[in-house]
Amino acid sequence: MTAPMINVDIRGLIDAQQQLQLLALPVAKRRRLLNNASKRLRTRNTRRISAQSNLNGSPFAPRKQKSRRKMLRRLSTRLQVTRLSADAATLGWRQRRNERIAREHQLGLSTTVTTTRHGKRRSWKIDLPARDTLGADPQDIREIISTVLQQTLKSPR
Numbered sequence: 001m002t003a004p005m006i007n008v009d010i011r012g013l014i015d016a017q018q019q020l021q022l023l024a025l026p027v028a029k030r031r032r033l034l035n036n037a038s039k040r041l042r043t044r045n046t047r048r049i050s051a052q053s054n055l056n057g058s059p060f061a062p063r064k065q066k067s068r069r070k071m072l073r074r075l076s077t078r079l080q081v082t083r084l085s086a087d088a089a090t091l092g093w094r095q096r097r098n099e100r101i102a103r104e105h106q107l108g109l110s111t112t113v114t115t116t117r118h119g120k121r122r123s124w125k126i127d128l129p130a131r132d133t134l135g136a137d138p139q140d141i142r143e144i145i146s147t148v149l150q151q152t153l154k155s156p157r
Contacts, residue, residue: 029155042091060131078098080093092134102133105133109128113126
């Protein structure tokens with residue numbers, strides 16, 4: 001089982017001068033830059049999931065049953081930087097259950113729901129519509145990287 005991840009190559013999204021500055025950074029600063037950028041991306045995704053909207057701004061597909069509860073309520077709070085190095089940062093979920101739920105919603109898969117009530121166990125299958133749980137558009141990435149890169153270049157350490 002692979003977790004939904006954001007895999008972004010920033011080389012095409014920043015200009016040549018910023019690329020050269022990025023290459024000249026020491027390992028510790030590059031790692032800090034990636035950590036800050038991934039945290040900002042996490043914040044944007046958390047806000048978007050809380051607002052119940054997809055990457056393109058459209059609202060999530062509604063539930064089949066008329067419920068007023070928000071979908072994926074606690075999923076966004078568990079989004080975190082799972083791996084970090086000087087060259088790459090991975091944003092995702094550490095717990096398998098959260099990974100599975102996010103993947104099912106991201107890809108629009110079907111899932112089986114099981115409940116127990118009064119000692120009786122019931123199961124049924126649900127076909128989920130695709131909802132963007134994780135992602136970024138090129139404009140967001142460009143803004144995040146340029147802001148964080150400028151802050152990192154100007155920081156004393």
